[in-house]
Amino acid sequence: MGKYQKNIEAARRITVMQYLETYHPGELVRKTDREYCTRTHDSLIITPANGFFHWFSRRVGGNNAIDYLTKVEGMDFVSAVRLLNEMTPAVVSFQPAKAAPVKPHEPRPFTLPTPDRNAEAVAAYLMHRGISPKVLRYCVGSGILYQTTRGNYRNCVFVGKDEHGVARCAFQRGCQGTFRGDVSGSQKQYGFLISAEDPECDTVEIYEAPIDAMSGATIRQYKHDRPWRSVHYLALGGLNNQPIDYFLEHHPGIKTVVLCFDRDEPGRNFAGTVAKKLTEKNLVVVDMPPAVGKDYNEYLLAAKKLISMER
Numbered sequence: 001m002g003k004y005q006k007n008i009e010a011a012r013r014i015t016v017m018q019y020l021e022t023y024h025p026g027e028l029v030r031k032t033d034r035e036y037c038t039r040t041h042d043s044l045i046i047t048p049a050n051g052f053f054h055w056f057s058r059r060v061g062g063n064n065a066i067d068y069l070t071k072v073e074g075m076d077f078v079s080a081v082r083l084l085n086e087m088t089p090a091v092v093s094f095q096p097a098k099a100a101p102v103k104p105h106e107p108r109p110f111t112l113p114t115p116d117r118n119a120e121a122v123a124a125y126l127m128h129r130g131i132s133p134k135v136l137r138y139c140v141g142s143g144i145l146y147q148t149t150r151g152n153y154r155n156c157v158f159v160g161k162d163e164h165g166v167a168r169c170a171f172q173r174g175c176q177g178t179f180r181g182d183v184s185g186s187q188k189q190y191g192f193l194i195s196a197e198d199p200e201c202d203t204v205e206i207y208e209a210p211i212d213a214m215s216g217a218t219i220r221q222y223k224h225d226r227p228w229r230s231v232h233y234l235a236l237g238g239l240n241n242q243p244i245d246y247f248l249e250h251h252p253g254i255k256t257v258v259l260c261f262d263r264d265e266p267g268r269n270f271a272g273t274v275a276k277k278l279t280e281k282n283l284v285v286v287d288m289p290p291a292v293g294k295d296y297n298e299y300l301l302a303a304k305k306l307i308s309m310e311r
Contacts, residue, residue, distance in 0.1 A: 011084035012064050015051045019065035019084065023184055040188070040240045044072065073238060074266075076178045083181040110185030112167055113148040113157055121154035122147040125175040129211060130300040132218040135194075135228070139214065144192060148172070153179065158210035158235070160190035160243070163250045171210065171237050182237070191243030192235040197227065202255040204232040205288075206244060206274075207296060208262055215300040216260055222303070231258075239270040241277075248281075256284040260296055263289040 020028055020038070027038045028046075036046040043057040053068060054061035060071045069080035119140055126136055139145035144159045153174055160169035169190040170183035182188075192210040194217055196203075207213040213235040221228035232251070236243045239261075248254055257278050261267035267289065275285045290299035 007085050008081055011066055011081045014065040014084050015048075016046050016053050016062075016065055016068045017048050017051075019068060020046075023182055023186065024188055026187055026189070039242060040238075041072070075180060078177070079174075079179045079181060082179055086184075110168065110170075110183065110187065112159065112170055113150070113155070113172070113183060115157070116147045116149055116154075119145070119147040121175045122156045125154075125156065126211070126214070129215075129297055130218060130304050131211070131214045132221055134221060135214050135217045138229075139194065142194075143167075144194070145210075147175075153177070155179070157183070158192045158237075160186070160192050160237070162190055169237070173211070188237065188240055189242035189246040191237060191247065193247070194229070194233040196232045197229040200253060201230070201232060202253050203230075203258065204234055204247065204251070204254055204256075205258040205260050207233065207235045207260045208238060208267065209295070209297075210235040210237070212260065212262075212296040215296040219296070219300055219303060239266060241274070244274065244278075248283075254283065256286065258286045258288050260288055260290070262295045264294055267295075 017028075017036070027040060029037050029039055029042075031037045031045065034047060034049060036048065038044050038046075041055060041057070044053060044055040046053040051063045052061060053063075053072075055072060058071075062068060062071060065084055066077070066080050069075040069083065070077055075083070122140075122145065123133075123136055127133065136145075144161065146157050146159075148155050148157050153176060156173045156175060158171045158173070159167050160171075162168050169186040169188065171180070171186070171192070172183060173180045192213060194213060205213070205216055207216060213233040217228050217233050220226070220230075232247075232254075234243060234247055259271045259274060261271045261274075271287050271289070275287055278285045290296050292299045292302040
């Protein structure tokens with residue numbers, strides 16, 4: 001058996017519970033004595049006794065962490081295997097329904113990956129994806145974006161901070177290939193935030209991914225209709241309500257929320273759910289999917305190409 005096949009087999013042995021308890025312990029919610037769901041998806045049911053999960057609203061399921069990462073978090077197969085090979089899960093056993101509850105193993109503490117001395121590979125990668133140097137410099141200078149190296153791979157690290165400016169969450173994206181994944185111990189309620197210049201700003205644009213948020217900021221910069229930091233840009237790191245709730249809790253002056261989710265079925269469904277929830281809080285909600293392409297980065301690249309042709 002080759003090394004890569006051994007890596008796949010090792011990853012397949014990791015259960016959904018082991019993955020979530022290591023990377024996202026705050027996501028697990030006990031539903032019954034035998035079942036769990038997640039805070040983000042209450043229709044996603046996990047049965048630890050047999051290792052299965054079933055996401056009823058999407059009609060998908062599986063019996064290991066690879067299935068969860070590819071079907072729920074949208075990660076590609078290779079990235080899922082790489083991420084799971086970085087963790088050594090503790091063996092977790094579960095008692096029958098009427099027995100005493102089992103104390104779960106301790107989740108890994110959150111620690112940011114070691115930064116490189118420069119961010120040249122990150123800058124080259126993101127500028128290739130259309131991000132403006134001004135937006136890029138702001139993110140690096142604010143400490144919410146930096147470069148790290150693992151083996152021969154350079155990765156972007158997008159950082160989510162709490163209200164005191166302390167890093168609590170981080171998401172990695174490979175500068176080569178398709179690797180992506182949360183840093184172990186990340187707390188998903190802390191999103192990637194490009195703050196407005198005016199602390200009293202009453203508008204936030206919400207995106208699925210950090211690169212989409214940076215793309216939205218770049219588009220506004222190129223439009224020249226108003227300063228690019230005239231609004232907040234919040235990236236959720238997926239289709240996840242928690243960063244929205246946390247942001248609004250700590251920005252009570254927000255009046256308008258612009259939903260900039262992907263133009264695909266999951267993005268459209270999530271936009272409808274979020275819009276209903278926020279409208280009930282008496283917020284003005286604007287649904288604004290990308291005018292072109294699946295997401296805002298595709299929209300940005302198309303817009304830059306059009307600007308270049310016009311010039």
